[in-house]
């Protein structure tokens with residue numbers, strides 16, 4: 001019985017999406033996974049500049065910390081503000097005090113400033129993909145902590161996928177990539193089979209049709225929200241981690257949802273399965289296992305208690321012995337300032353989108 005856990009790890013986040021809340025409705029109502037991407041997320045990421053990105057990342061990181069999440073694996077895209085974007089996210093996370101592992105999502109879906117929803121596998125690498133690769137390389141070679149990001153196989157040519165895999169191998173990191181999230185990416189398994197290594201992060205893997213090397217990141221809330229079906233990670237032997245895919249970073253909340261979704265399909269499952277997914281986050285951030293988080297509930301170290309107790313809140317966070325959240329309030333930065341700046345940035349961003 002304890003009020004304490006270690007720091008939580010969000011193994012797949014999009015800090016650029018923090019300001020999406022309240023954005024203007026898309027021009028037409030999305031009717032499929034691809035149209036959600038085209039009408040919501042690919043419009044949002046195209047409207048980002050580096051200043052907006054900073055406050056979006058700062059807000060997302062601050063909300064993560066206040067949810068007891070001390071480490072974030074982020075996947076970023078901002079096609080009109082690629083160069084330096086990973087430094088901007090890193091500095092926002094550093095300001096907040098959250099550990100980060102960053103990558104830029106390389107894609108060929110942008111050509112000459114125009115979107116072409118799916119890339120031709122046999123086509124040549126786009127200038128935008130080259131810039132994305134350079135941003136990953138620049139950030140990692142300068143000592144940034146991260147991976148080489150790729151959006152998804154279905155928006156990349158084979159040439160781009162190979163270049164990303166080679167860059168990652170040369171830098172001794174993995175590739176952080178969305179895999180078979182929806183029907184448009186159902187060929188991901190075939191296209192990535194010869195490239196993936198055990199360092200790769202395979203995000204979603206909902207419709208994956210074969211075993212790939214790497215770690216699977218399960219994002220149950222996002223998968224439900226996008227109506228892509230249930231990719232039960234238990235069916236794979238791969239290590240599984242838990243992410244939010246940009247819908248906040250409250251990992252106990254995500255774990256509760258992951259558990260009930262798992263249980264819906266298999267009544268013999270226990271919350272320990274999901275608890276292990278949370279713990280596997282320490283494979284990426286071992287030091288987060290030494291962070292301390294205090295919660296307003298006295299059996300938070302029990303997977304069964306967490307699974308059946310909605311609304312458990314983080315009250316205090318200690319990172320490297322530093323008391324960085326005290327009675328629900330951050331001590332290292334001014335949360336009201338972050339909210340105010342994020343709100344101004346959101347207003348600018350939403351105006352651009354309207």
Ligand SMILES: [Zn+2]
Nearest residue numbers: 014075178245
């Ligand atoms: Zn994602």
